[in-house]
Amino acid sequence: MNVLVKSATIVDPKSDFHNQTVDILIKKGLISEISKGIQNPKNYKEIKLDGLHVSQGWFDSSVSFGEPGLEERETIENGLKTAAYSGFTSVAVNSNTNPVIDSYADISFLKSKSANHAVNLLPIGALTKHSAGIDLAEMYDMTSAGAVAFYDYQKPIENPNLMKVALQYASNFGGLVCSFPQESKITGLGVMNENVTSTSLGLKGNPALAEELQIARDLFILEYTEGKLHIPTISTAKSVELIRAAKLKKLDVTCSVAIHNLMFTDDNLTSFETNFKVLPPLRTQNDVDALIDALKDGTIDMVTSDHNPLDIEHKKIEFDYATYGTIGLESAFGALNSIFTVKKAIELLTKGKERFKVKNAPISVGNEANLALFNPNETYRFSSENIISTSKNSMFLDQELKGIVHGIISNNQLILK
Structure with missing residues (x-):
């Protein structure tokens, strides 16, 4: 060319x-x-x-497609086309498919399906078998096949010993463990941020406490194991404080924030529009301000679109029953560039590459x-x-x-x- x-x-x-x-x-x-x-x-x-x-090509650390098994949501081919038209040259793809990506063969399938494309597909393997949270998946084998990290997408690891063992085992080969920040027993049936808005709308709340407890637990385990941890899509001011303190301790931890959590608050849910139903939920303006400040000072390491295509049957239903998720690749740059300067928006879209084994070469x-x-x-x-x-x-x-x-x-x- x-x-x-x-x-x-x-x-x-x-x-x-x-x-x-x-x-x-x-x-x-x-x-x-x-x-x-x-x-x-x-x-x-x-x-x-x-x-x-022009800038260096952009990177997204959390993208979901549908293939294999859920092609009606998104195929790998169209997903990579979407990423390319949105400015991304590398995307880390989650394991939430059917079947779940949790083996050497599964990672090889993703690599072969995306071979010779302009966009580099970086597979994220499941942390546990079938993302069931019971037994660790074949982490080393998946690394050998090209997996860049391990994550049960939007599923918290409830067993703290399993998280401890995962961090210890992955440290033998430099594997990156990702832990979704949610304490499910606290979350319960909550579908939006627990706040005055949830009360006025009559919707069950998912409190900030659920996220912060899980982050605090994982950081204690990380300090004990001296492992390598990534916390995807944090959403609260207290979460920022916890991670800032962990970094002062020199723990090997990074985190991301979803772009939509920088632009919208729980007040946007008053129309019961299910496209605003995401996980973690949209929080308060105070949380949004803290997240933006944390991106400016480097406490939050990267942004993600957390692109999650869902067919109409999973969204055009009652709010309580709708599936969590929004697409975000196409709007990522326009949204970030509306919040930050051009220079900062591009910086955020190119950060995180090294953490996920992406080459970062200047122009x-x-x-x-x-x-x-x-x-x-x-x-x-x-x-x-x-x-x-x-x-x-x-x-x-x-x-x-x-x-x-x-x-x-x-x-x-x-x-x-």
Whole structure:
């Protein structure tokens, strides 16, 4: 693939061309020249778009597709297409399929299905067999097949000894254990944040305490085992405090926050719109402010779309019975860019790569072209026309977002909308 990108502003603090508007010549997937006014004598394909910016390709640490078994929600092929059109060159894919991804063969299946695609699919294997929370899955075998982490998606490990053993065992081969932050006995039948809003709506509450207790437990176990832990999608101010304290102790812990938990609160549930039913639930404005501050100071390591496609049968029903989840790849950049500066939004979309074994190379001559192409200045109202996913369960529908994505250059391929 040979491409000449014209008049693009580079957003990459690790590059010598950060904040400069230049041309980028790419030959056979490698950056061969970066300068102003590059000529195109060999009639390479040119990319010239209004307000064009480029950055390192983006990474999402928690994406769900449906395949195998739940292809009506999303196939791997269309899921990777969605990621590419949304600016992501690498996505870590959860194990919540049917059957659950919990063996060497399962990981190999995901790798083979995504081979030769522009977007790198990074499989996350289940932490326990069938994600049942009873016995550890084949963690070492899955690592050998290409798994980058282990996580029972949105299912807490209730047995503390199992968590202890998982952290100890994974430390033998540098495995990353992920633990969903929820104490199920505290959560009970709660379907939204426990607060005055849940009381006024007559919906059972899921208190912040449930998340914070589980995080406190896991951090104690982590300190004991000296293991390697990732806590996905935290949502409360107290959770931030707990993780900040753990990092001061030099524990090997990282965490993420779902982008929708930065933009919406439990007040958005007054219409009983099930697209706003997510796990962890939307919290209060105080929590949102604490999460944003924690991203600014580095306590929270990365953001995720927590993209979870669900078919209409699981969403267009009574709120109590609707399945948790929203899609988020297509709206990720526009939402983040509406909250933070362009530089910070791109920083957040490229953080977390090393934790999940993703190469992080600056935009420099000689490096592989792994780029996101976007315009950060255009505002628009997000609608169903912006959704590429098979499932349409987005809580961002009808929201005004800032910044559009054109596509990616990755793995010697160009994908443009």
